[in-house]
Amino acid sequence: MSAEQPSLTRRHFLEQSSAAALGAAWVAHTAQAPGASAEMRYRRFGKTELKVSEIGLGCATGLKSRMLGPEGFNRYREELPAILHKLLDLGGNFVATGRGYHDTEEILGNAMKGRRQDVIIFTAPDPPRDDVPTIIQCCEESLGHFHTDCIDCYFSHGRWSEAFYEAALQLRQQGKIRFIGLSSHVPAEHRACVEAGKLDFVFQPYNYMALAKWTEKFDRNDVEGLFAYCKQQDVGVISMKPMTGHFVPNWAKDRSNPLVAKLLAQLQQFGAEHLYQALLMWVLKNPNVCCAAVGMSTVAEAVEDCAAVGRRLAQRHEELLELYAEAATGDYCRMCETCIPSCPAGIRIPDVMRYRMYYKNYGHCDDARELYAAVPAERRVTACTECGACQQACPNGLAIIDKLREAHRLLA
Ligand code: SF4
Ligand code: SF4
Structure with a gap:
């Protein structure tokens, strides 16, 4: 879509x-x-x-x-x-x-x-x-x-x-x-x-x-x-x-x-x-x-x-x-927060995934962009080193890195 x-x-x-x-x-x-x-x-x-x-x-x-x-x-x-x-x-x-x-x-x-x-x-x-x-x-x-x-x-x-x-x-x-x-x-x-x-x-x-x-x-x-x-x-x-x-x-x-x-x-x-x-x-x-x-x-x-x-x-x-x-x-993040401690960059992954959901699944595009804009620069997707630790931790097996990249493209 x-x-x-x-x-x-x-x-x-x-x-x-x-x-x-x-x-x-x-x-x-x-x-x-x-x-x-x-x-x-x-x-x-x-x-x-x-x-x-x-x-x-x-x-x-x-x-x-x-x-x-x-x-x-x-x-x-x-x-x-x-x-x-x-x-x-x-x-x-x-x-x-x-x-x-x-x-x-x-x-x-x-x-x-x-x-x-x-x-x-x-x-x-x-x-x-x-x-x-x-x-x-x-x-x-x-x-x-x-x-x-x-x-x-x-x-x-x-x-x-x-x-x-x-x-x-x-x-x-x-x-x-x-x-x-x-x-x-x-x-x-x-x-x-x-x-x-x-x-x-x-x-x-x-x-x-x-x-x-x-x-x-x-x-x-x-x-x-x-x-x-x-x-x-x-x-x-x-x-x-x-x-x-x-x-x-x-x-x-x-x-x-x-x-x-x-x-x-x-x-x-x-x-x-x-x-x-x-x-x-x-x-x-x-x-x-x-x-x-x-x-x-x-x-x-x-x-x-x-x-x-x-x-x-x-x-x-x-x-x-x-x-x-x-x-x-x-494609579905359960927002369980299991991945948070695994990220050395301190990215609030579930929050970014939620804003992505607001954008893609709810259609709340401006609300989602506004929420993402409020995330401190050092905690945004641009801080991701693509180390993959979050994907190892995610119990739902999500391809988090791709989804974060997409989120940034949609929301930044
Ligand atoms: S561990 Fe996976 S399902 Fe849980 S919040 Fe992180 S990305 Fe979402
Ligand atoms: S791949 Fe990116 S978001 Fe995932 S743990 Fe590594 S730095 Fe954090």
Whole structure:
């Protein structure tokens, strides 16, 4: 695919796939998929005693602003209230966002007027902050954006911060937040905070790609072990990136890849039981996961996602997931951070890989460039000596050097 192509929504992806490879029968099946929706289900969210819907709204799509340009972003901004209302109508009951996701707090806050009691709010002082007054000020601003006097679930986003914890304790004492959490890509970071008794909930990336059988060297027990430990400690678990971080639509533009062509043929055979729902079904079959925060760009996607609730993952879905992962795994960084200590140049490899993902897979080109521009020169890809140590360390066998080179070309 051309790196400059804009990202696709999942719906567009399906429509394009239909037109290009799948035929009219697939269109009909896809159109019928939402009709298969079961009723929303709820799970106990650990010690919070909240009952969270299995599917809720994640707002990373808010990062798209500049990539889409004012018109495209305004379309998303205009649709977000309708997405929220549809989700609530279908029984969904939580939204997860952060101060860093542009003005999604304000949009959602306005959209939930009159329905505040139906929504569990998760938000964060994003990016992570290390001083208590700033974090308290961020929370006060979030309260204003949501037109509420209490944020249900407040979390440190991306990494732990003791200043966040100190601020969160003060805010909780003042009744301005109820529960404290952490979102991190690294299970060990979650575990340390749970062990210290600081968390009510965690956001952990969890999807079929993270645990696929061909990543045998990946420490599977780490994530599963974290979830079991959270269960034991009565800490709520949210799956973030349940669909692998919107990887599919842009990756699937490369139809010259025979594995992609094979996957599209499988989608045609499966009809309405398509890949995105299979990804959600796979996550939700884990009883130690309470819910999935799902990025939704359109009302149709909200309907499509909720239709995955209550459905059983069949053998044919497993095959579809395996085929997808087989095609995608060589390009997919799990952001496990295993490679970081191996790099003598101190390059923050997972960060660069993440910015590359924002650019190529999310289509958030300007956001990605801005993030990369903020990396100190001595930590950028230009400092790489191509020693290969990171590739030796990577449990997922990624060709890191090539990907870093590509990232620099796209982002610098
Ligand atoms: S490049 Fe490999 S080792 Fe490094 S974060 Fe990604 S998956 Fe983990
Ligand atoms: S190849 Fe480059 S990024 Fe990888 S460990 Fe060596 S210097 Fe670091």
